[in-house]
Structure formats: C-alpha cells, structure tokens
Amino acid sequence: MSTADKLIGEAGRLIVNAGYNGFSYAHLAERLGIRKASIHHHFPSKVDLVVAVVEQQRTVIRQQIAALENDEPDAMAQLLAYVDYWKRCIEDQSEPFCLAGVLAVELPALPEDVGVAVRGHFNDLGEWLKRVMALGVRQGAIQLELEPETSAQFFQTAIYGAMVMARAYDDPGKFNFVVDAFLARMRTDRS
C-alpha cells in the first residue's frame, strides 16, 4: 500500500475519533512513523488531505452501492446489507462513526472545499436510499404510505441518529437496538 493510501486511511481514523480540528499533521506523522514534511509532499495542505479522505470514501461507497444494486435485486436485502455493514463497524469499533457524519456536525466551521465533499457524500447516500425505497415499495416490502423521499430521509436520520446515540452512551449495542426498532416501523409484514 502506498504512503498516500496509508495517510488517507490513518487520517480517516483520526478524523472519525476527533474531527477536523482534533487531529494534526504531527499526530498523523507519528502514527505512520514518518516526518510531518513528508505528509506535505503527498498532500500540500490539510484541506487537500481531508478532501482526499472524504472523496476516497465516497468512491468506495459508490462502488459498494453499485455492486449492491447489481447483485441484490431485493430492496430490503440491500438495506439490511448496508445496516449490517455499520453494525459490524460499530460493534468492533473499527469505524465507530461515519467520517462524513463527524465532519457534517462541524460543517459550519470547515473549509468550503471540505464542506462540498461532505455534502456530496450525503447526497450520494440520499439518492441511493430514494431508489431503494421506491424499489421496496414496488416489491411490497416497505410501507407505501410515504413518498420514497420521506422513507429515505427517515432511514438516513435513523442511521446517523443511532451513531450519535452509540457514541453518547458509549455503548455500541445502542446502534443495533435503535436501528432495528426503526426497520421494524418501516417494513410491511411481507418483508
């Protein structure tokens, strides 16, 4: 793995733990056993680095979404795959919060370029969820009382709210508990 990739990975972990202003080139250099100046060689400024971190995650997530939409025809199964991903990440604390979520909370204080990338992620996710919800309604797995848009936002809210709960109560299990309660209210008896 290239140094640039290691930097992106480790920076992501630091941001998830402490936010944009909670990590520094010095921390990052120490973690990788290199000097600060070497980071500037790969990412001239902190904004460059953080944008790269967010964009890399967006790319990965878009790929996973595309694969899911290709391979899994069942809408509810797609949603459960997404939820399971986060359940695992939060349970084993390998990624205890969504990177873009942490940054979103700090949004008003972030450099504009970072903000653009973060909003981009939320849009990517929101658009996919709209498609899945519409599909789920057609398949009879999701209650059709509401517009797909509403269900999508409902679901996204649940995911991010559940992450905040897990962190605030220092209890990873809270994520599973709360998300499952939400899913139950979204499904029909057919799913």
Add this chain to the structure above:
Amino acid sequence: MSTADKLIGEAGRLIVNAGYNGFSYAHLAERLGIRKASIHHHFPSKVDLVVAVVEQQRTVIRQQIAALENDEPDAMAQLLAYVDYWKRCIEDQSEPFCLAGVLAVELPALPEDVGVAVRGHFNDLGEWLKRVMALGVRQGAIQLELEPETSAQFFQTAIYGAMVMARAYDDPGKFNFVVDAFLARMRTDRS
C-alpha cells in the same frame, strides 16, 4: 448579565458551531471585547469553561423538564413542546444544534471531565423521555407495542439524527420534516 454568564453563553454558541477544538480563548475574547487573560480569571482552564457551559445547559433543561412535567399532564403535548423548542431554534438558527450533541460526536477526543458532563445530559434527557413514553402509553397516545425505554431511545435518535440531517444538507427545514415523520409513526390515532 455577569461576564461569566456572557462567557458561558458565547462559548456555547461557538462550540455549537465548531466543536471543542474549533474555538479558542482568543475567539471568545474577541467576541466579548475583552482580553484572553480575563477569561482565565473566570474559568482557569478551557475544561473548566466547557464543563460550566454543559452544566449550565443541563440545569436549564432540567428546570424546563420539571416545569413541563408539572404543568402539562398530557404526554404527547410534552413531547410536542420539546420538539417545538428545537424546531424554532433550528429554523431561526439561534441554536442550530444541541451543544451536548456536538460534543458527543467528539467524545472520544474530549477531556474526561467534559465527557462526564455530556453523558450526564444524555442520561437526563433519556430518563425524562422514558417517563413521558410510559405516561403516553398509559394515556393511549403512544403505541404500546414497545417498552417505554425503546420508544424513548427511538425518539432521542430521531431528534439527534434530524439535527445531523439539517446540518449536513444545510437545510433547517429537514429537521421539521424528518421529526414529524417520526412522530407520525409513534402516535396512535388517539393523539
């Protein structure tokens, strides 16, 4: 209003915007038109200040909760009063996020004393919500399929998730939209 109170108020606003590491004594001093050193006179360390900010909010919220439980016998009305408070704060951007919520997202990187205060707030809120939910079920206003504990966490998740959504999409209206969708799924036809 005393200088200490102004400091607590302004620090709160700065934290809500930028988080613990996103504001400094220098910012705060500038906002109030005093010198940095004067802040240290009132709050020797940054931890002292931030703990004071969180504890002040906890006190206010506990008072409001007590008043609500005294004056408003109807559980659903209590919940709506709470929701309306946040709808107003977010709509007019006077308090666009919960202070403790911002800090909760940064929790792993915060000084221990701040973490204790933040978890304290979430507990206060969670305990009240449990009481309201139990009352609401007895009054027939809230679906009784679930334990009050589950409903309480469900609701708390919705509030914090909706705040994240409003911030991430830079659209205060998203808070109302999403929270109302949640309330609809929690109520019975009787409420």
Add this chain to the structure above:
DNA sequence: GTAGATCTACCTTCTGGTAGGTCGATATAG
C-alpha cells in the same frame, strides 16, 4: 542521472496558560 520520496531545519501564527500590575468599588478605622 534524474525523479520521487523522505529527511532536517526552520518559520509564523495560534494555542492554552501565567505573572504581575491597574483600576474602581466597597469596607473599615481613625
């Protein structure tokens, strides 16, 4: 031998924090 990656050494600005002084109000003693 050239290009990319890393290094040492340094800069400027900001950080939280301290030392010690000034000012005005209040309390007290003659």
Add this chain to the structure above:
DNA sequence: CTATATCGACCTACCAGAAGGTAGATCTAC
C-alpha cells in the same frame, strides 16, 4: 467624613509548545 486596606475584574506582557507550512539537502530506485 476622610484615609486606607481589601477585593474582584480586568489589563499588558509574556511563555512554551503545537499548529500548518516551506526550503533545501539527501537518499533510493530505475
């Protein structure tokens, strides 16, 4: 009714360390 001691609030002037960032030398692999 003064004179003075005390105190809280605020100030100027610092400090050490960390922040993000730069310049230029060295090392390494093709």
